[in-house]
Amino acid sequence: xxxxxxxxxxxxxxxxxxxxxxxxxxxxxxxxxxxxxxxxxxxxxxxxxxxxxxxxxxxxxxxxxxxxxxxxxxxxxxxxxxxxxxxxxxxxxxxxxxxxxxxxxxxxxxxxxxxxxxxxxxxxxxxxxxxxxxxxxxxxxxxxxxxxxxxxx
Numbered sequence: 001x002x003x004x005x006x007x008x009x010x011x012x013x014x015x016x017x018x019x020x021x022x023x024x025x026x027x028x029x030x031x032x033x034x035x036x037x038x039x040x041x042x043x044x045x046x047x048x049x050x051x052x053x054x055x056x057x058x059x060x061x062x063x064x065x066x067x068x069x070x071x072x073x074x075x076x077x078x079x080x081x082x083x084x085x086x087x088x089x090x091x092x093x094x095x096x097x098x099x100x101x102x103x104x105x106x107x108x109x110x111x112x113x114x115x116x117x118x119x120x121x122x123x124x125x126x127x128x129x130x131x132x133x134x135x136x137x138x139x140x141x142x143x144x145x146x147x148x149x150x151x152x153x
Contacts, residue, residue, distance in 0.1 A: 003138075015052065017063035018128075019071040025125035026064050027051055033102040034095070034122075034130065036062075055084075076127030078110035083131040089118060092134040096120050 005011075020026045030036045036053040039061060043049045050065040062082065074080075086092045096106070099122050106120045107129070114121060119133040 013059045013061065015061035015063055017065060019065050019067070019073065020126050021066070021070045021073050022125045023049060023064070023066040029124045030062070030064070033099060033104060035098065055082075073126060076123075076129075078129065081121075081129045081131050083133055083137075085133045085135060085137045087136060089134040092118070092120060092132050095132050 030053055031038055031051070036055065039052045039054045039058055041051040048065055048067045050063055053062045053064075054060070055062055084095075086095065099106075104122050107123050109115050109119070109121050109129075109131075114131055114133070117133065117135070119131050121132070122130045124130060
């Protein structure tokens with residue numbers, strides 16, 4: 001398994017984007033409830049509304065958009081996940097309390113890997129999952145998957 005970035009791929013930031021049919025609810029979920037920082041937002045730019053969240057800060061970003069008629073959103077799948085690797089169980093508990101105080105309830109994971117390792121999952125308004133894992137990926141060898149070549153899902 002490679003642990004270094006390829007020299008030929010001089011990436012300065014990464015952004016993944018997805019549309020939503022529930023723009024205001026999804027915006028509120030990630031901005032107000034989960035507490036992700038907003039790096040940019042716009043309304044009516046060439047018919048698009050959008051928001052860019054920092055994950056964390058600016059080098060990793062998530063963009064949520066809406067445009068014109070309601071988009072056809074793929075059916076949610078339990079493997080569509082945003083995994084936030086938090087710095088321990090106490091950090092996870094802070095976020096879980098915040099989400100619960102804002103009216104969200106955790107949901108069951110399809111993959112037993114997550115609850116076996118203390119992760120808690122919440123569903124966004126589109127049905128996509130946010131996984132709150134109480135360890136930082138790559139720093140705790142006990143969190144890997146045994147019996148295969150993969151070190152974590």
